[in-house]
Amino acid sequence: MPDTAQPLPERRLPLSRERVLGCAVDLADESGIAALTIRSLAQSMGTKPMSLYYYVANKDEILDGIVDMVFNEIKSPSPAGDWREEMYRRAHAVRSALKRHPWAVGLLESRSSPGEANLRHHEATLATLRAAGFSVQMTAHAYALLDSYIYGFALQEAALPFDGRDTASEITAPIVERFSTGQYPHMIEIATEHVLKPGYDFGDEFDFGLNLILDGLSRSMR
Amino acid sequence: MPDTAQPLPERRLPLSRERVLGCAVDLADESGIAALTIRSLAQSMGTKPMSLYYYVANKDEILDGIVDMVFNEIKSPSPAGDWREEMYRRAHAVRSALKRHPWAVGLLESRSSPGEANLRHHEATLATLRAAGFSVQMTAHAYALLDSYIYGFALQEAALPFDGRDTASEITAPIVERFSTGQYPHMIEIATEHVLKPGYDFGDEFDFGLNLILDGLSRSMR
DNA sequence: CAAACTTTTCGTACGCTGTACTAAAAAGAT
């Protein structure tokens, strides 16, 4: 029986641009963006490096692509809804997507050509603000302000040494040690009286700033 | 005359950790962070690659080092001054430093161990807020909010395709072209009615958000 | 069925990267 198609021996899924980008996202999530190389990506897909180049022009295109994959996970705001609620939801949606894929924040700086999902998302955001009655100029202001805050918060979160698994104290203890010279009393104060308190989660800081900003925008409309 | 020390043939400055980091900053400014390699750095200093390793353990230490060089350029706020003025000045100081060295924003995400200048700067910021009467918790809130906004704004600015040299219209024209499908009407509206207006500078958006945030913080204290 | 053509996969090779290891050179001390 020579011609029986063997179904068992690891039927490899056919390659495709989508599968390449999807695996790239997974690999970056698991091992960090630095570990995402053409070679490692090919291996994780059970292929050889050069095979990927049929679906992707070069590595930059992969990086652009996975950033857009992240934006694809984010539900766009609706111009029909209450603008404040929509902006609140959007902010949290973007933040949580960037938390799931921390490498994406770093890529935003280097990649200058936004993908389609990115554009669609921002178009919806602008539409929602305009529909709420913001002037063109105020919409630009609000847009820059909100995005700056969201991205900046995500950037800081990505730079945090702990990723939720460890408690803050496990990590900060050695740092506090290093600070025992007394040069940084206020940092220690914040750390011991706030950050190291049980139940503290840096992510909770997000709401404070977000509400302050939304309050301010709301006032600027009236 | 065999032993005359030749003074003319390019008396090379002696190496040192400071000079290495300084040249690394210059090189990154001129050619981008990707072009900053051990080899290119050595060449720019008139040395050989391996010579640098006497002053620096590895490339990561260079990256950490140049981030801290940037923070060294930033004047810290003073707890003695009016908190709002100090925070306003600091925000602009940080932003302009990050604008001079756009690569620094991207490094913030990947480098997790802050340098001394960074720590000193943030200690001064916390001290100023506490001296102004903010509670420990409010100080943490304000700190996260301000830094998020500043870093996020810098991140967006770094991602902009133009670096001040070209006008906005030169760059956006082809993009607008691509949008002629009509899928992104609000983006076009913002572009044509706001961004493309003569004299527009994205940097000017910074003040709007900054004042809104400072207003909000001011209110939260009262 | 064979031949021709298209789509998809991959082997090899090149110039780049960071840096380990080692040795040479220079400077300073005795």
Add this chain to the structure above:
DNA sequence: ATCTTTTTAGTACAGCGTACGAAAAGTTTG
């Protein structure tokens, strides 16, 4: 003059992105 410490380099290696071209697989046609 000799020894020690500081500083600078040469060589080499593994890993990177990817250009180029060939091989393989799949599809269409005679």
